[in-house]
Each structure stands twice: as structure tokens, then as C-alpha cells.
Amino acid sequence: MxxxxxxxxxxxxxxxxxxxxxxxxxxxxxxxxxxxxxxxxxxxxxxxxxxxxxxxxxxxxxxxxxxxxxxxxxxxxxxxxxxxxxxxxxxxxxxxxxxxxxxxxxxxxxxxxxxxxRTDRRTVTDDAVPQETLGHLVKVAEDHGAHLHVLDRDQVIELAAAVDQSQRAQDSDERLRAEQAKWVGGDRDENTGIPASALPEEVPLTTVAERDFQTSGTLPAGSGHDHAATYAVLYGTGDDAVDWLRGGEALSALWLAATEQAVSLLPLSGPVEIPSTRQTLRGMLSGTGYPFLAVRLGTLDPAHSAPPKxxxxxxxxxxxxx
Ligand SMILES: Cc1cc2nc3c(=O)[nH]c(=O)nc-3n(C[C@H](O)[C@H](O)[C@H](O)COP(=O)(O)O)c2cc1C
Structure with missing residues (x-):
């Protein structure tokens, strides 16, 4: 060679x-x-x-x-x-x-x-992400062929309802619950899945619920709410395999840019996984795009230790x- x-x-x-x-x-x-x-x-x-x-x-x-x-x-x-x-x-x-x-x-x-x-499921603080930082994150998504639609107050309520509906649909599906239990929680000795240390001790009470993994974690999540959080939908203009692959590239770019700005990003993909709520999210985009997932953006209390890798x-x- x-x-x-x-x-x-x-x-x-x-x-x-x-x-x-x-x-x-x-x-x-x-x-x-x-x-x-x-x-x-x-x-x-x-x-x-x-x-x-x-x-x-x-x-x-x-x-x-x-x-x-x-x-x-x-x-x-x-x-x-x-x-x-x-x-x-x-x-x-x-x-x-x-x-x-x-x-x-x-x-x-x-x-x-x-x-x-990291995926940080702790609650966010009352300090909102500055507009300028949001503008930067919107641009990062655009630079990677996707779009980030920041939700207004009414749309946050609509998202909360969609998250709730998708969570209930998933909770009532026994096979799905069994599959999730194989990947999430406990002291896992496999090199895949989500360990208990990355999950909050209790699912925080927020307007838009975090995914309920149906297992208790060990991460102290804080007592904050999500009043100051920003919610957004990352979306693209197509629904083919290549669009979703590119959507993942944009998600990674967005997440790394947020991390660099000390902004925590929590993906909320539940509503995209269920056809009816995926349609609700499409409606929030006025039918102009295909939602990849919703994200919560916020600032974190530095006093709380970060979740382990x-x-x-x-x-x-x-x-x-x-
Ligand atoms: C496409 C995608 C969807 C995800 N959806 C969720 C979600 O709905 N709720 C959640 O808590 N984490 C979600 N995550 C975060 C993963 O659980 C996380 O990336 C994984 O456990 C690895 O942990 P790390 O991000 O801290 O490295 C998602 C991640 C990806 C890439």
C-alpha cells in the first residue's frame, strides 16, 4: 500500500x-x-x-x-x-x-x-435560549438541507397533545412495550440501549411530556418545569429514505451546534412514530414539509451533574x- x-x-x-x-x-x-x-x-x-x-x-x-x-x-x-x-x-x-x-x-x-x-433529560432552567442563538440554530439546520420550525405558544400546546396521544398509543401496544423493555433501563451490561443512569428518577411534570420509558431511572432531574423551553420541529421537504438520512445529518449538526452554545437538545420522536400524530405535526408546518422529529431546546442548571455517557x-x- x-x-x-x-x-x-x-x-x-x-x-x-x-x-x-x-x-x-x-x-x-x-x-x-x-x-x-x-x-x-x-x-x-x-x-x-x-x-x-x-x-x-x-x-x-x-x-x-x-x-x-x-x-x-x-x-x-x-x-x-x-x-x-x-x-x-x-x-x-x-x-x-x-x-x-x-x-x-x-x-x-x-x-x-x-x-x-449527550441526551439530557433533566428539566431546563427559567433562562430561555436567546433569540440570536435560536437564529443560529435555524441557520445550521438550513445549511444541512433541513428546516427548523420554532413553535409558538399555541403550537406548543398542540405538540403537548400530540406527544400525549402518541405516548398513550405506544403504552397500549404490548409488543412495543416488550421491545422497549429490551433496550431501556436497568444496569445493562450490553453496549447498546439506554441505561437507568441516563433516565430521570421521575418523569418531570412539564407541559410537553418527555418520553415515558416505563422504567425508573437514577438521574436527578431537577424540579424545574419547561415554561422557558423552546420547542421546534426539524423537518425536510421529502419523505424518501435519502430525505430521512439527510434529516439525521441535519439533526446531528443541529445538536452539535446547540451543545457548542451550551443549549440542551432533547429529541421527541414519539409523535413522528405514529401516523396520526405525524400528520398533526405536518399540519403545524402547514403541510409544507415532512417532520423528522420535535426537539426541546433549553438551558440547564450547571449545579446538576450531567448524565453519564x-x-x-x-x-x-x-x-x-x-
Ligand atoms: C432519531 C432519534 C430519536 C430519539 N428520540 C428520543 C425520544 O423521543 N426521547 C428521548 O428521551 N430520547 C430520544 N433520543 C435520544 C436517544 O435515546 C439517545 O441518543 C441515545 O440513548 C444515546 O444517548 P446519547 O444521546 O446521550 O449519546 C432519540 C435519538 C435519535 C437519534
């Missing part, structure tokens, strides 16, 4: 490795990477798809999209200009490094955020080098 080929392979392995930190529905990490000469391929893993909760695979695609964006952030932080193709089949995407260029400090900062970002599958299980 030439020195250049070695260098490219090393960068691709590092990118796939950094993508392990990406967020995913119930921490299923439903992705697999193949490193080939000069390119990195991303595949979805159907054994880690939530068959009951996510039969259409939309949440799997969003999750794979976050991993795809994480890999790109890692490549840019190493100075690699690259191209991405998204056949959105088998593979879902291919990344090909082109040449190296000077490393921008911004790229290094983005890369650091991969390690810092959730586990990840070892590199050997998600990266194959050919």
Missing part, C-alpha cells in the same frame, strides 16, 4: 470510530461501516432496528444519518475534503476523501463536541476493514 493509501485508510477508520458516538433511537446504534480502498461505506443494520416501534425504519435512517454526519465532522477535523454519495440503499452512503487542506479551528471545535454531546458498541463490532 502506498503512503497515501495508508493515510486515507487511517482517516476513514478514525472517522467510522468517531461516528460511534452518534446519537440513535434508544441507543440502538443501527449502523455498520465498511472501509474499502479509498472509501467508507455506511450500512443500516436491520437486527438493531426497532421492528415494533419503527417498522418503516424512519428512526433507523435518522440514526444512521447522525452517524454519517459524525464521520464527516471527524474527516473535516483532520483536514480531509471529501465527497458523500447517498444511494440510500445498500450502502446507505459512501464517503470518499479527496485531498487534504488546512484545518480550520471551527472544525476542531465541532469534533470536540462529538464527545461532549451511554455505552457504545466496540469498534470491532461496527467497523469492517477490507
Amino acid at each position: 502506498s503512503e497515501h493509501t495508508d493515510e486515507v485508510t487511517r482517516a476513514l477508520v478514525q472517522a467510522a470510530d468517531a461516528a460511534r458516538f452518534a446519537p440513535s433511537i434508544h441507543n440502538t446504534q443501527p449502523w455498520r461501516w465498511v472501509v474499502r480502498a479509498g472509501r467508507l461505506e455506511l450500512f443500516g443494520v436491520s437486527e438493531r432496528q426497532l421492528r415494533e416501534q419503527d417498522p418503516s425504519g424512519r428512526m433507523l435512517l435518522l440514526s444512521c444519518g447522525t452517524a454519517l454526519h459524525h464521520a464527516q465532522v471527524a474527516l473535516v477535523a483532520e483536514g480531509w475534503r471529501h465527497e458523500v454519495k447517498r444511494p440510500a440503499g445498500d450502502p446507505l452512503a459512501t464517503i470518499r476523501p479527496l485531498e487534504r487542506e488546512a484545518i480550520h479551528p471551527e472544525a476542531t471545535r465541532h469534533f470536540q463536541m462529538l464527545q461532549v454531546r 451511554t455505552p457504545r458498541l466496540p469498534a470491532g463490532q461496527v467497523i469492517e476493514i477490507l
